Amino acid sequence: MSKERIQISEALYDIMPSDYQDLVKSATYGKEDRGWKDIGTSKELIEQHSLCAGCPESMAFRYILASLPNPEDTVMVGSTGCTSLVFPMVAVHNIHSLFGNQNAIASGLKRALSVRFPGRVKDVVVLAGDGATVDIGLDMTLQAWFRQEKFTTICFDNELYANTGGQESGLMQKGFVAKMAPVGKLFDKVRLPEIARESGCHYVVNCTVSKPSLVEKVIRNAVHIAREIGPTYLQLYTPCILEIGKNSMEGLQEMRDSEKPTERFAYKEYISEPAKQLLTELAAKDKERKAAAKQLAAQAQAN
Amino acid sequence: MAEIKSVIGTQNKKGQTYTDTWKMMNEAPRTPSFFTGSEVIKEALRRASCDVMIAYPITPQSEAAALIGELFAEGYIGDYFRGESEFAVMSQCAGSAFGGARVFTTTAGPGTMRAMENFPMWAGARLPIQMIVTCRGINSPLSIQPDTLEIAYLLNTGMLVWHAETAQDFFDWILKGYMVSEEPDVHLPLALCCDGFFVTHTKDVVNLTPADMCLPPYDPYRSPVPCMDMECPPVRMMRDPFVMKSNYISYATHASWQQEIWAAVERSRKHSIHWLNGLIDTENTDADIVIVASGTAVSQGREAIRLLEDEGVRCGLVKVKTLRPWPEEEIREATKNAKHIFVPEFNVTGWLAKEIRATVPNHQRVHAGPHVCGGMTMPPEIIVSEIKTALGMKTFSLAGRGS
Numbered sequence: 213m214s215k216e217r218i219q220i221s222e223a224l225y226d227i228m229p230s231d232y233q234d235l236v237k238s239a240t241y242g243k244e245d246r247g248w249k250d251i252g253t254s255k256e257l258i259e260q261h262s263l264c265a266g267c268p269e270s271m272a273f274r275y276i277l278a279s280l281p282n283p284e285d286t287v288m289v290g291s292t293g294c295t296s297l298v299f300p301m302v303a304v305h306n307i308h309s310l311f312g313n314q315n316a317i318a319s320g321l322k323r324a325l326s327v328r329f330p331g332r333v334k335d336v337v338v339l340a341g342d343g344a345t346v347d348i349g350l351d352m353t354l355q356a357w358f359r360q361e362k363f364t365t366i367c368f369d370n371e372l373y374a375n376t377g378g379q380e381s382g383l384m385q386k387g388f389v390a391k392m393a394p395v396g397k398l399f400d401k402v403r404l405p406e407i408a409r410e411s412g413c414h415y416v417v418n419c420t421v422s423k424p425s426l427v428e429k430v431i432r433n434a435v436h437i438a439r440e441i442g443p444t445y446l447q448l449y450t451p452c453i454l455e456i457g458k459n460s461m462e463g464l465q466e467m468r469d470s471e472k473p474t475e476r477f478a479y480k481e482y483i484s485e486p487a488k489q490l491l492t493e494l495a496a497k498d499k500e501r502k503a504a505a506k507q508l509a510a511q512a513q514a515n
Numbered sequence: 516m517a518e519i520k521s522v523i524g525t526q527n528k529k530g531q532t533y534t535d536t537w538k539m540m541n542e543a544p545r546t547p548s549f550f551t552g553s554e555v556i557k558e559a560l561r562r563a564s565c566d567v568m569i570a571y572p573i574t575p576q577s578e579a580a581a582l583i584g585e586l587f588a589e590g591y592i593g594d595y596f597r598g599e600s601e602f603a604v605m606s607q608c609a610g611s612a613f614g615g616a617r618v619f620t621t622t623a624g625p626g627t628m629r630a631m632e633n634f635p636m637w638a639g640a641r642l643p644i645q646m647i648v649t650c651r652g653i654n655s656p657l658s659i660q661p662d663t664l665e666i667a668y669l670l671n672t673g674m675l676v677w678h679a680e681t682a683q684d685f686f687d688w689i690l691k692g693y694m695v696s697e698e699p700d701v702h703l704p705l706a707l708c709c710d711g712f713f714v715t716h717t718k719d720v721v722n723l724t725p726a727d728m729c730l731p732p733y734d735p736y737r738s739p740v741p742c743m744d745m746e747c748p749p750v751r752m753m754r755d756p757f758v759m760k761s762n763y764i765s766y767a768t769h770a771s772w773q774q775e776i777w778a779a780v781e782r783s784r785k786h787s788i789h790w791l792n793g794l795i796d797t798e799n800t801d802a803d804i805v806i807v808a809s810g811t812a813v814s815q816g817r818e819a820i821r822l823l824e825d826e827g828v829r830c831g832l833v834k835v836k837t838l839r840p841w842p843e844e845e846i847r848e849a850t851k852n853a854k855h856i857f858v859p860e861f862n863v864t865g866w867l868a869k870e871i872r873a874t875v876p877n878h879q880r881v882h883a884g885p886h887v888c889g890g891m892t893m894p895p896e897i898i899v900s901e902i903k904t905a906l907g908m909k910t911f912s913l914a915g916r917g918s
């Protein structure tokens with residue numbers, strides 16, 4: 213899609229909703245170096261959402277949507293849960309179908325887009341909660357990786373079933389007392405990042421969303437690697453402040469506490485050899501592009 | 516505005532000519548060929564301009580699903596792969612259809628049941644996927660034998676459901692099925708059912724359309740809902756997500772969408788009549804006795820009618836082709852003279868007889884049977900026996916029935 217596709221007919225301009233007018237005027241579709249710094253100066257690709265006040269998931273959504281390298285040709289796939297409350301407000305095409313089948317949907321979608329648009333970039337990004345990714349949908353999560361499907365899987369890990377009211381999930385910590393874990397969870401947090409690596413993912417990151425610049429970096433890497441090489445997986449800690457007994461303003465601190473070097477969300481990444489090579493090439497191209505832009509700017513000033 | 520060019524008359528990469536479907540199905544020369552039902556599915560797909568086919572092994576559809584893989588290797592299908600389970604396959608089909616592809620898959624029995632959560636989702640998302648269902652037993656202990664019970668579960672999903680009698684039906688309906696389900700005022704998935712083994716694994720003479728003609732490609736922009744490919748504006752779909760709201764607007768939205776799905780099933784009626792030459796076929800419906808059946812029970816009914824004629828009993832026949840849309844008026848009209856209506860079925864519950872009882876006046880005329888199930892065959896003699904017994908005529912006892 214090019215930006216012309218979203219233009220409004222002049223005759224109908226005044227009756228279009230203001231959020232759509234803003235999207236046409238100042239969204240960042242097609243902007244080459246879009247990123248988290250555009251937040252506040254451009255129209256974000258997310259409108260008012262109905263998540264809880266202070267929910268770290270809403271921060272994650274904003275950073276991710278600001279960081280997608282190619283939103284004008286990106287289709288997102290969600291699943292049932294808190295994220296499904298947000299997707300209707302997102303200005304990229306997105307699919308919700310069932311609970312847990314997101315990586316199967318994305319497999320079919322990516323292949324259809326490859327058949328229909330040969331030679332054109334169409335990115336597919338899955339974004340689902342930990343119940344959808346690791347419990348009910350684990351089979352389809354892993355099988356998509358085994359098949360080397362070329363899309364990114366993002367898991368919003370809040371370590372429980374938030375939307376249904378805080379039940380035990382596979383990514384919950386051992387010993388945590390929750391609904392359906394009345395005497396505490398009896399087994400360890402599932403080590404999905406390691407499983408992802410063994411299952412054929414070319415880029416795996418485990419981190420929190422406390423730093424927007426970090427989210428931007430890992431999203432860009434994950435999407436580029438998935439586009440060119442194979443599956444990528446991001447596990448992002450988005451604590452459910454409601455269910456762990458925190459207040460609205462405490463989400464950020466919770467993430468900072470959990471990303472300390474000895475904690476379970478200390479930054480961890482795995483990059484396969486072909487993915488490393490791609491990132492090096494992309495970095496070189498980026499450097500070249502910036503140097504050329506600088507030169508142009510200098511010339512313009514000289515003239 | 517850019518000129519819109521028709522693709523009719525142009526060639527695809529395999530050298531097949533995109534042909535007006537009506538001409539291809541009704542006017543082009545046909546070649547008689549001796550094929551199994553599975554091979555017929557492959558031959559139909561060769562001509563279907565299908566973008567994506569997703570396969571999974573389950574008897575008795577495995578052969579057809581693998582043969583379509585050969586078509587992919589030859590370059591007739593855009594993409595093809597084996598999924599990990601029927602639930603996943605049906606979701607993968609959904610993903611491809613959301614992305615604007617013409618999609619095909621096949622399943623059977625326990626596979627249909629495992630995938631069931633997907634079917635109302637397909638209909639609700641208006642995805643015109645075609646799924647072949649080669650019916651087999653779903654009971655425990657494990658059975659792989661023919662049995663049509665699974666069709667009963669498909670009837671309320673919002674999908675179109677057709678029931679083929681022969682391999683010829685199968686060939687024609689696969690191609691015609693896309694024409695009905697892709698109409699913008701329909702745009703619903705189609706479950707094209709047949710009785711496993713009886714149709715898939717037996718050979719029959721089937722008249723094929725020319726192999727160098729194929730259907731026009733699917734146009735995903737002739738759809739009542741946007742195609743998820745970022746080629747049209749990503750509108751904000753709603754102010755509030757309806758999913759968990761407990762308010763009247765939310766209920767009304769869901770209710771009206773459900774009603775719209777069933778209205779679309781109804782709107783498929785006119786297109787199905789056009790392509791299938793009516794939702795039912797009838798023979799001698801002025802007779803006092805009429806057999807109403809679908810699938811291979813129709814063939815057995817036809818044989819029973821021949822046997823009864825030898826004994827001077829005249830009997831009519833109604834072949835039900837589409838179960839959704841349900842041919843309510845047609846069945847009422849075709850059975851208006853009947854004093855007795857017999858409904859032979861390959862399942863234990865008699866779901867077709869229940870539908871017919873709910874359709875015709877004086878429903879005590881409907882005899883739900885004979886039923887066979889679990890893979891048993893239905894010799895025409897047991898239909899004859901059922902009819903003669905009901906009429907108070909003397910009938911020979913049949914082996915194994917204990918009468």
